[in-house]
Amino acid sequence: KAGVTQTPRYLIKTRGQQVTLSCSPISGHRSVSWYQQTPGQGLQFLFEYFSETQRNKGNFPGRFSGRQFSNSRSEMNVSTLELGDSALYLCASSPGENTEAFFGQGTRLTVV
Amino acid sequence: AQSVAQPEDQVNVAEGNPLTVKCTYSVSGNPYLFWYVQYPNRGLQFLLKYITGDNLVKGSYGFEAEFNKSQTSFHLKKPSALVSDSALYFCAVRDYGGATNKLIFGTGTLLAVQP
Numbered sequence: 001k002a003g004v005t006q007t008p009r010y011l012i013k014t015r016g017q018q019v020t021l022s023c024s025p026i027s028g029h030r031s032v033s034w035y036q037q038t039p040g041q042g043l044q045f046l047f048e049y050f051s052e053t054q055r056n057k058g059n060f061p062g063r064f065s066g067r068q069f070s071n072s073r074s075e076m077n078v079s080t081l082e083l084g085d086s087a088l089y090l091c092a093s094s095p096g097e098n099t100e101a102f103f104g105q106g107t108r109l110t111v112v
Numbered sequence: 113a114q115s116v117a118q119p120e121d122q123v124n125v126a127e128g129n130p131l132t133v134k135c136t137y138s139v140s141g142n143p144y145l146f147w148y149v150q151y152p153n154r155g156l157q158f159l160l161k162y163i164t165g166d167n168l169v170k171g172s173y174g175f176e177a178e179f180n181k182s183q184t185s186f187h188l189k190k191p192s193a194l195v196s197d198s199a200l201y202f203c204a205v206r207d208y209g210g211a212t213n214k215l216i217f218g219t220g221t222l223l224a225v226q227p
Contacts, residue, residue, distance in 0.1 A: 031213045100158045104155050
């Protein structure tokens with residue numbers, strides 16, 4: 001069974017631009033979550049989607065948004081990029097409630 | 113609010129010796145606890161979880177964790193460390209309140225195993 005796939009692996013963007021990151025969960029998993037990892041703030045929860053509905057959102061500005069498609073694939077978008085958005089963005093999928101999350105390799109975003 | 117704490121930024125151990133990475137938790141309700149490992153420039157790999165049942169949980173790669181309710185701890189252990197175990201380890205707790213798989217992570221502990 002294929003794992004969680006995130007694309008692209010690496011991105012370099014300029015301040016003010018926007019970016020879209022993609023996540024394909026493990027087949028059959030309907031729950032997808034996104035996390036931001038930085039050296040200063042550690043791992044922070046962005047949002048969670050289940051069956052195309054956002055059911056949880058972290059404490060991030062409105063520039064961060066996401067969505068989930070009917071095939072459970074998910075995208076997150078960051079608009080008006082700031083230098084502080086440079087981070088490793090991790091996607092995780094889960095098969096059900098109260099189960100472990102399986103993480104992708106992440107997308108390393110660098111904002112210059 | 114749910115939280116976990118990892119009191120050690122780094123743990124050093126010699127290869128072949130037992131290792132312990134500490135985690136304490138603070139939760140409302142029953143704790144759902146997890147351990148993950150991260151290698152450089154990689155995502156997180158699931159090691160083990162405690163939902164309910166036996167206090168000693170066995171996981172991947174020879175790791176185990178002991179759930180202690182009275183001490184609100186969930187320490188990760190391995191009887192004999194390998195150099196390849198050197199990585200960043202995260203303890204996590206599932207958030208509380210409704211249906212969610214949201215995890216709240218500790219700050220991470222860097223494990224360094226010396227040959």
